[in-house]
Amino acid sequence: MVLQGKTALVTGGSSGIGLAAARMLRDNGARVAITGRSGEKLAHAVAELGGDVLAIEADVSSLEELRLANGKIRETFGSLDILFANAGVALGTPLATTDEATYHRIMDVNVKGVFFTVQAMLPLMREAGSIVLNTSWLNQVGTPGRAILSASKAAVRSFARTMSAELLDRKIRVNAVSPGSIETPIHRGSNQSEEEFRSYADRVGTQVPLGRMGRPEEIAAAVLFLASDASSYMLGAEIVVDGGRSEL
Secondary structure, three states: OOOOOOEEEEOOOOOHHHHHHHHHHHHOOOEEEEEEOOHHHHHHHHHHHOOOOEEEEOOOOOHHHHHHHHHHHHHHOOOEEEEEEOOOOOOOEOOOOOOHHHHHHHHHHHHHHHHHHHHHHHHHEEEEEEEEEEOOHHHHOOOOOEHHHHHHHHHHHHHHHHHHHHOHHHOOEEEEEEEOOEOOHHHOOOOOOHHHHHHHHHHHHOOOOOOOOEOHHHHHHHHHHHHOHHHOOOOOOEEEEOOOOOOO
16 A cells, blocks of 8 residues: 555546556555546446546546646545546557648647646645656657657657656656557557457567567556655656567
8 A cells, every 4th residue: 555645646547547547546545536538438437446536527638627627636635646647649640641630639638638737736736746647659669650649759758857857846756657559448449349459459469579468557557656655766757668669
C-alpha cells in the first residue's frame, strides 16, 4: 500500500492503460478519480473498479470541462498527490492524405489536452506530488504514416522536461511513461472479432524483440513506480516499456 493516504487522477481512465493504472493505484492505497468522454464506459469502469472511484465525464481537449473536473475533484478529495495524464488518441496520418480535421483531433487531445490537464489540476496538486505523462515509443523512431501522432508524443516527452523545470519550487516531479504496442481498445477495430485481433496482435508481436504485444498492467506498473516515492530521485525522465522495440 505504497500510496496509502494519497489521491490520484487518471485521465482516459475508462479503458486500456488508464483503467489498468487506476486499478493499480487504487489497489496500492490511493483514492482514485478517472475521466473519460463516454458516460457509459465510465459506468462500466466504476463497476469493475468499485464504487469508491470518482468518475468524471470530461473531454481533455475542452478547457471548460477540465475546469469542471477540477471542481469535482476539489469537492471530493480536496487535493491531488498524483496525476496520470493518460488520455490520448492514435490515428494514422499518411503524409499525402491526412486532412486538417485529423491533425487537429490528434493535437487537440494529445498535446493541448495534456498541457491544459496539467494546468487545470496544478492548483490541486500538493507539494512533492507526482505527475506522469503518457507518451509513446514513437517519439524515438521514424515510422511511416505516423508523422503527426509521433510529433504529438514527442511534444509530451518534452513537456516532462520543461514542466519539471517549472515546478521545481513546488517539488512536483514530472516524468513520462512511454508504451510500445499494448493490447488495448485503441488497437482494436470497432467491428474486429477476437480472432481478428489475435491475428493482428501476432503480426505486431513479430516486430517486437520480446515477441508479443504488451499488457496494460505492464504500463500501469511503471506508472505506479513513477507515482510513488520509490522514484523520488527521478525528474523529467522517461520509462520506455515497449518490449525493446525502439532499442533493439
